[in-house]
Amino acid sequence: MIPYGRQSVSEQDIAQVVEVLRSDFLTQGPVVSAFEQAVAQYCGSGHAVAVNSGTSALHIACLALGLGEGDWLWTSPISFVASSNCALYCGAQVDFVDIDVATGNMDIDLLAEKLEKAASEGRLPKIIVPVHFAGQPCDMDRLDQLRQRWGFRVIEDACHASGAAFQNTPVGRGQYSDVTVFSFHPVKITTSGEGGMAICNDASLATKMRQLASHGITRDSSLFQSRDQGAWFYEQQHLGFNYRMSDIHAALGLSQWARVDEFVANRNRLACIYDQAFANSPVCPLVQRAGRKNSYHLYVIKLRETCSQSRKAVFEKLRLAGIGVNVHYIPIHMQPYYQRLGFETMHFLNAESFYQQAITLPLYATLSDDQQQQVIEQVLKIVCPA
Ligand SMILES: *Cc1c(COP(=O)(O)O)cnc(C)c1O
16 A cells, blocks of 8 residues: 555664664753754744644643633634644634635635624634645735734644745744644654644743643743752743653654755655646646645645546545545544534535545655556546546
8 A cells, every 4th residue: 555645764864863762861852952953943933842742832832822711713624633622722712714625724815704703793813723734835924914903823733834935934934923833743744753843933932832841840040930949949830741852752853854855845746746647637636826835745636526436436446456545634623522512514614525525645755756656547547437
């Protein structure tokens, strides 16, 4: 089976991890900060806090921005459940903004309308989480205009978008957001095994996130609320968690990050071949908006109305042919847990119709040309019956 995504681990990556295993620190050593600096520098951002997952990064970002009971967080229904669960962890409420079916990203026109309505009802969201779906950045310019008008905070869920850019500015630069979150799960652009990072330009926000990722504890005497009692002293100032990244994970993450541009370039090359192969066929790629560099975490096709077969039939035939296709995503509001919170099916129609048509094809940096041709042949054979 050709999987839809997989990691590309080099001998150099392995050597870097082994070096940490032979060193003095398996965790809380120097490699985590080296990894943080590498990512912050790449993005041109001030601060980076490494944690044990993208999900943890979303959680501490929400907490550090003060999200709590009585607050609302809005995100896209076409995402992984972590994008909205982070609000529920904080005791806040979630709502969704429907998507643009052409890209799978949050529809900014619908967002603007929803904000007007929420303002008139006194229920404006505290935080909006745009998700750069499949690696294509959202319309951050227009989101920023709305942010200035309505005063909400923005956390970019960039778990798909390491190495992507909006108008020549790397995702993570933080021009249009308060915090940007990356994931280093093995299917993402670069991996640390499990891992994530929260990037921001505000030093006090970074300090708060760093504390929350380690029990709410600080050892920095300049931040103590009581008298420093000696070299052993630390203070727990918030209710935090153990969300720390280990140096073992950071070694893999740092070594992989050095190849982020190479991985993204390869993914773009392969995506371009898919685009050409499917032109004028019963399947269509997602629309690419101007001024974006897509990192192509996922290559999603949609079945056109002219396609004689159902998504389920195409999916099953591809799996039988050894092509490890997937579907991104089951809309979050359709999950049983969210239905119990009161969300109904038929609530976000664009997301639901997108879900009905979408199939994710194999795409990763080391997918070979032969494998890709196999995928293309099978797709065309199945959707264009002779
Ligand atoms: C992967 C992913 C996450 C969660 O990242 P983990 O590192 O697996 O916790 C969050 N949001 C999106 C959009 C993702 O794809």
